[in-house]
Amino acid sequence: MNNSIRISSNKNNLKVVRDFVTDFLHPYGLSAIVLNQIILAVDEITANLIIHANHEDNNKFIKLTIEKLDDTFLFEISDKGRSFNQANYKEPDIKDHIRIGKKGGVGIALVRRIMDKVEFTTDQGTNVCRLYKKVG
Amino acid sequence: MKITHQINDKTITISLDGELDASSSVMLDEELSKPEIMLFSKILVDCERLNYISSAGLGVFISHLQRFEDAQIKLIFFNMQEKVKNVFEILGLDLLMTIVSSYDEAMTVANE
Numbered sequence: 001m002n003n004s005i006r007i008s009s010n011k012n013n014l015k016v017v018r019d020f021v022t023d024f025l026h027p028y029g030l031s032a033i034v035l036n037q038i039i040l041a042v043d044e045i046t047a048n049l050i051i052h053a054n055h056e057d058n059n060k061f062i063k064l065t066i067e068k069l070d071d072t073f074l075f076e077i078s079d080k081g082r083s084f085n086q087a088n089y090k091e092p093d094i095k096d097h098i099r100i101g102k103k104g105g106v107g108i109a110l111v112r113r114i115m116d117k118v119e120f121t122t123d124q125g126t127n128v129c130r131l132y133k134k135v136g
Numbered sequence: 137m138k139i140t141h142q143i144n145d146k147t148i149t150i151s152l153d154g155e156l157d158a159s160s161s162v163m164l165d166e167e168l169s170k171p172e173i174m175l176f177s178k179i180l181v182d183c184e185r186l187n188y189i190s191s192a193g194l195g196v197f198i199s200h201l202q203r204f205e206d207a208q209i210k211l212i213f214f215n216m217q218e219k220v221k222n223v224f225e226i227l228g229l230d231l232l233m234t235i236v237s238s239y240d241e242a243m244t245v246a247n248e
Contacts, residue, residue, distance in 0.1 A: 011157075011158050011159035012159055014157050014158060014159055014190075015155065015157070015159075018155075018157075018188070032218070032219045033218060033219050033222050035219075036188070036219040036220075036222065036223070037222070037223075037226075039188075040188075040190055040223060043157060043158075043190050044190060044191055047157070047158040047190065047191075047192065050158070051158065094198070094227055094228060094229065094232065095232065097198050097199075098198055098201050098202050098232060099202055100202075101198075101199045101200070101201075101202055101203060102195075102198065102199060103165075103195040103196065103198070103199040104191070104192070104195050105195075106191045106194060106195060106198070106227060107190070107191035107192075109191075109227065110191055110223070110226055110227065113226050113227075114226065
């Protein structure tokens with residue numbers, strides 16, 4: 001089965017990515033909630049890359065590769081845009097967001113709570129985000 | 137994402153049909169930003185056909201909640217699918233927003 005997809009940096013492709021993850025995970029019989037959580041985490045990272053790292057530039061591309069390692073799924077999402085600086089990341093205070101009417105900034109929090117491990121690396125202009133999710 | 141609404145006096149029921157992601161949430165934000173939304177005292181959100189929500193969709197509700205509360209407008213979600221409700225729960229939003237199981241329950245809470 002094909003385990004890799006490449007999309008242009010366009011928000012309309014988020015649906016394509018979600019469908020790809022859904023199809024890949026279908027044979028594993030995950031619960032509806034876990035399946036949705038995994039799809040969500042991949043969608044959040046991809047959306048950030050499309051919007052913030054690649055500024056919705058259709059000429060820039062994002063690649064997703066899925067691998068199954070024993071009881072763990074590995075999602076590798078790579079691009080050549082602006083890299084994500086994890087050192088600047090701060091857990092959001094949702095009550096604060098509500099108080100000031102803030103629209104964004106909770107996506108990475110979702111990803112970190114859903115996934116077992118989240119890594120960001122940059123090597124020679126290529127950024128790779130690796131999401132690990134243990135199942136079963 | 138298809139958004140429809142039904143008005144009954146001071147109550148507007150907004151039905152969400154489809155997937156609310158970084159692309160489609162813009163539409164919902166426009167709907168909730170319309171000045172006339174502030175004329176209602178209750179906004180009920182029917183989530184029966186909402187199959188997916190990402191942080192961008194949550195962000196739309198997060199960003200309007202205080203404004204509605206300040207205007208004493210009740211925002212109530214009902215008929216939410218378990219997998220969608222789970223996304224609210226991951227961030228603890230189920231404790232900060234009103235999510236009930238049915239339309240009847242939503243009306244009861246709205247009239248409290």
